Structures are given as structure tokens and as C-alpha cells.
Amino acid sequence: MEKVLFVCASPRKNGNTSQVISKCAEVVEKNxxxxxxxxxxxxxIESCRACGKCAKIHKCKIDDGLNEIIEKIKESKGFIVATPVYFGTARGDLxxxxxxxxxxxxxxGNFLSxxxxxxxxxxxxxxxxxTLQELLMFYLINDMIVPGSTYWNMVFGREKGEALEDAEGIRTIERFGENVATLINKIV
Structure with a gap:
């Protein structure tokens, strides 16, 4: 079975970002x-050191757990990231x-392509x-396919659970998940 890997950048356990990812994942699984x-x-997660070792050893030289995530990405057909927004940008670790x-x-070998x-x-x-514009740069420069939705992939909420009350935002995220799954099913 084909897989979609989600990366959650929230430092809060079961926070809004985690809850939103769960909604998206449910739809992907239903598809x-x-x-x-x-x-x-x-x-x-450390910043890139621009050492170039990844070209020789086929993984990142920094040993902070990211190589395990990279292996999961390689095995997946889909890759979705979610982040809380701090001061108008994605979290630095993401x-x-x-x-x-x-x-x-x-x-x-451009495994993200x-x-x-x-x-x-x-x-x-x-x-x-x-934040979405900032993150889209990663997807586009890596030759990835980004499906749309009925609005931008954003949800409003501050306190735990408030994001789930943003009905339009959740509908947007669910449609995005459906579109990701539909495209993967058509491609493979």
C-alpha cells in the first residue's frame, strides 16, 4: 500500500497542528x-552545514534523527508538512x-521528484x-506535485482544540488530503 508521510513541527503534544494533521491523515486513509x-x-534538528557530504555518503552527515525521517520520505509517495506559525514564518526546526x-x-537522485x-x-x-509561500518554495524547487484545495491550507486556532472549530479551514485541509490521495492513486 502506498504511503503519505506527515511531518508535524509543533512543539505542543496534541496541539492544534497535530489535530489538523490527524484530520488530513484520516481523509488520506479513507482514500x-x-x-x-x-x-x-x-x-x-540542526541547520545544514553546507559540507556536501550528502553527495558522498548518500545521507546527511549530521546525526540528529533526520536521516530516519529521510528514509521514510524515500519510501512514501506523499509528503505533507504542517507547522504552527510564529511571527509570520514556519518554525525554524522545520x-x-x-x-x-x-x-x-x-x-x-532527486528522490523528492x-x-x-x-x-x-x-x-x-x-x-x-x-508561511505557506515560504514552504511552497521547498516543494516547487524539488520537482514535487502540490495539489490545490478550496482555499489555502491554513487553519485558525490558538488554544488546543480551537483549530478544529475553524470549519472552513478543516474543510480545506480535508479536501487537500483528498486531492493528495486522489493524485497518488492516479499516478501509481
Whole structure:
């Protein structure tokens, strides 16, 4: 069975970002795909050192748990990331992870090419669109397929559970999950 890997960048256990990912994953599973959610919480993801070793050793030289996530990405047909928005941007650990994942992919056969997915942003009030734009750069430069939805992949909420009350946001995320699954099912 084909799989979609989700990466959650929220430091809060069972916070809004985790809850939104769960909604998206439910829809992907209903459409016949396996899902797995990986959490960056508790990991200390370092920034890329631009050492170039990934081209020689076929993985990142930094040993902080990201190589295990990279292996899961390689095995998946879909890749979705979700982040809370802090000061109008994605969390730094997610950006550090994506930059390193991109370098490893580009130096090892472009394994991200043709994977289906995209970003999700969750915030109290604003900054989601700039965060989505920031994250889309990763998907587009890595030759990935990003399906649309009925709106941008953003949900509003601050306190735990508030994001699930954003009915339009949740509908958007569920449709996005459906589109990701549909595309993967048509491609494979």
C-alpha cells in the first residue's frame, strides 16, 4: 500500500497542528493510502552545514534523527508538512529539516521528484499565507506535485482544540488530503 508521510513541527503534544494533521491523515486513509505522522517535537534538528557530504555518503552527515525521517520520505509517495506559525514564518526546526532534506535529495537522485504533497499552516490570527509561500518554495524547487484545495491550507486556532472549530479551514485541509490521495492513486 502506498504511503503519505506527515511531518508535524509543533512543539505542543496534541496541539492544534497535530489535530489538523490527524484530520488530513484520516481523509488520506479513507482514500486507500497508509499514513504516518512524524513529530519534530523533542528532536534537535540542526541547520545544514553546507559540507556536501550528502553527495558522498548518500545521507546527511549530521546525526540528529533526520536521516530516519529521510528514509521514510524515500519510501512514501506523499509528503505533507504542517507547522504552527510564529511571527509570520514556519518554525525554524522545520525549515532546517526541509533544507537538509532537499540537499540530500538533490545529491542522491532527486528522490523528492514527483512526490505529492504540500504544506499546512496553523496560527492564531495571521501569517499563514507567508508561511505557506515560504514552504511552497521547498516543494516547487524539488520537482514535487502540490495539489490545490478550496482555499489555502491554513487553519485558525490558538488554544488546543480551537483549530478544529475553524470549519472552513478543516474543510480545506480535508479536501487537500483528498486531492493528495486522489493524485497518488492516479499516478501509481
Amino acid at each position: 486507500g493510502l497508509e499514513t504516518e505522522v512524524v513529530y519534530l517535537r523533542g528532536k534537535h 525549515m532546517a529539516a526541509l533544507q537538509r532534506i532537499g540537499y540530500v535529495s538533490m545529491n542522491n 514527483w512526490k505529492v504533497g504540500g504544506p499546512i499552516a496553523v496560527a492564531r490570527r495571521g501569517g499563514q499565507t507567508s
